[in-house]
Amino acid sequence: MRNFKVTMAYNGAAYHGFQRQNNAMTVQQAVEEAMGKLLGETVSVNGCSRTDAGVHAREYVFSFSTENAITEKGVVIGTNSLLPGDISILDCKVVDDSFHARYNCKGKEYEYLIHNHPVRDPFLNKMAMQYKYPLDEKLLDREGKQFVGTYDFRGFCSADCTQENTVRTISSFSAERQGDLVRLKVAGNGFLYNMVRIMVGTLIYINEGKLPQGCIKELIEKKDRTAAGVTVPPDGLYLNKVYY
Amino acid sequence: MRNFKVTMAYNGAAYHGFQRQNNAMTVQQAVEEAMGKLLGETVSVNGCSRTDAGVHAREYVFSFSTENAITEKGVVIGTNSLLPGDISILDCKVVDDSFHARYNCKGKEYEYLIHNHPVRDPFLNKMAMQYKYPLDEKLLDREGKQFVGTYDFRGFCSADCTQENTVRTISSFSAERQGDLVRLKVAGNGFLYNMVRIMVGTLIYINEGKLPQGCIKELIEKKDRTAAGVTVPPDGLYLNKVYY
Numbered sequence: 001m002r003n004f005k006v007t008m009a010y011n012g013a014a015y016h017g018f019q020r021q022n023n024a025m026t027v028q029q030a031v032e033e034a035m036g037k038l039l040g041e042t043v044s045v046n047g048c049s050r051t052d053a054g055v056h057a058r059e060y061v062f063s064f065s066t067e068n069a070i071t072e073k074g075v076v077i078g079t080n081s082l083l084p085g086d087i088s089i090l091d092c093k094v095v096d097d098s099f100h101a102r103y104n105c106k107g108k109e110y111e112y113l114i115h116n117h118p119v120r121d122p123f124l125n126k127m128a129m130q131y132k133y134p135l136d137e138k139l140l141d142r143e144g145k146q147f148v149g150t151y152d153f154r155g156f157c158s159a160d161c162t163q164e165n166t167v168r169t170i171s172s173f174s175a176e177r178q179g180d181l182v183r184l185k186v187a188g189n190g191f192l193y194n195m196v197r198i199m200v201g202t203l204i205y206i207n208e209g210k211l212p213q214g215c216i217k218e219l220i221e222k223k224d225r226t227a228a229g230v231t232v233p234p235d236g237l238y239l240n241k242v243y244y
Numbered sequence: 245m246r247n248f249k250v251t252m253a254y255n256g257a258a259y260h261g262f263q264r265q266n267n268a269m270t271v272q273q274a275v276e277e278a279m280g281k282l283l284g285e286t287v288s289v290n291g292c293s294r295t296d297a298g299v300h301a302r303e304y305v306f307s308f309s310t311e312n313a314i315t316e317k318g319v320v321i322g323t324n325s326l327l328p329g330d331i332s333i334l335d336c337k338v339v340d341d342s343f344h345a346r347y348n349c350k351g352k353e354y355e356y357l358i359h360n361h362p363v364r365d366p367f368l369n370k371m372a373m374q375y376k377y378p379l380d381e382k383l384l385d386r387e388g389k390q391f392v393g394t395y396d397f398r399g400f401c402s403a404d405c406t407q408e409n410t411v412r413t414i415s416s417f418s419a420e421r422q423g424d425l426v427r428l429k430v431a432g433n434g435f436l437y438n439m440v441r442i443m444v445g446t447l448i449y450i451n452e453g454k455l456p457q458g459c460i461k462e463l464i465e466k467k468d469r470t471a472a473g474v475t476v477p478p479d480g481l482y483l484n485k486v487y488y
Contacts, residue, residue: 009367080363084369085366085370088363121253122330122331125328125330
């Protein structure tokens with residue numbers, strides 16, 4: 001039995017998230033079916049994270065084990081030839097038997113992409129959130145940096161959040177503009193259900209004056225989901241990096 | 245009766261081209277249905293061009309007439325609110341009654357986008373042609389400039405081409421690289437069926453040594469489709485600009 005660490009990217013627009021579901025197509029199912037055909041056996045992969053329906057990944061890591069003698073390169077080329085064009089295997093390495101993509105994950109970076117323009121761009125359909133009104137990326141950058149630190153983020157987790165321990169460490173936050181695109185990046189040791197999307201929605205509320213500047217530490221202390229901003233759509237969310 | 249000139253952009257991945265068909269969804273049908281709902285009447289639009297299934301447009305022009313008193317801005321905002329996210333109305337202007345998007349069109353610029361990388365990018369799925377092998381954009385630029393001039397392009401038209409007059413004037417050609425993306429741009433007074441895709445396929449044959457450098461004038465003179473290169477996929481083709 002050899003254990004493999006696989007890195008992939010996917011456009012999540014057509015998928016109901018990573019994790020297998022009974023009645024909807026997911027990235028996990030697409031990957032397990034492709035690898036199952038390639039290896040001639042039932043393949044079951046361990047993903048680094050759940051992602052919501054419509055969320056994308058520039059770097060997603062999963063692990064799997066097989067008795068098959070296939071090479072690392074064979075996994076990449078063979079799986080890609082059987083996957084649809086919106087999922088791509090980028091790399092594959094044999095790793096120690098103890099490696100598990102989720103349990104060994106030390107942290108992640110997410111990006112939230114906003115198309116800040118009054119007219120929608122059909123080439124960013126399902127790949128960014130369109131925001132029609134003025135957006136001050138310097139304000140977003142300054143306010144968002146208040147998330148950095150180790151806090152109980154219970155107030156930044158959807159009501160159906162099932163995690164018992166809601167303490168997380170956010171290590172960095174930045175907001176940058178490139179023309180009409182505003183990129184918000186946040187890295188941390190872990191994220192609660194919908195946490196990034198609620199963080200972004202809260203910053204947009206601050207930009208709109210619906211919440212006051214400098215309120216984020218106070219919002220965190222409240223531990224009350226209803227005090228924070230909206231949950232922005234999944235379209236703009238990308239899992240960017242996974243740290244081990 | 246007022247006559248309107250409308251500019252739009254669309255991601256053609258989900259459509260069987262611009263022009264209405266009986267059994268497949270097209271951009272024209274999507275637009276006419278949205279405008280029909282907006283204006284409460286049957287709308288019929290005149291497009292500047294047919295485009296093939298899967299081909300995109302950064303700038304596409306159509307014209308239509310209505311007795312409705314709607315404003316120019318009302319057409320833009322109202323139609324966009326009823327269209328799917330992969331089509332966007334960019335602009336609308338009242339024009340002279342004699343204006344017709346196709347008959348008045350003086351020329352067009354197309355772009356063909358190539359993702360030149362051994363690993364496919366899931367975010368360019370259906371939005372570029374992936375080409376895995378080395379591609380010399382300087383060679384493509386030099387060879388492609390041989391297309392510039394007024395010629396009978398019968399040999400660069402699909403077998404089912406129905407145009408009687410196959411003489412066209414190509415006014416410019418360029419190939420440029422931006423990282424892994426190679427952009428081929430070609431402008432002219434008109435294009436035959438599949439003409440840009442056969443031009444690009446021929447340049448790729450020259451890049452691969454399947455056709456000799458400097459052969460394009462000779463290929464044009466042959467007027468024989470089988471002498472030119474392959475028809476590359478529609479995924480990478482964008483109607484970029486329409487001239488009046």
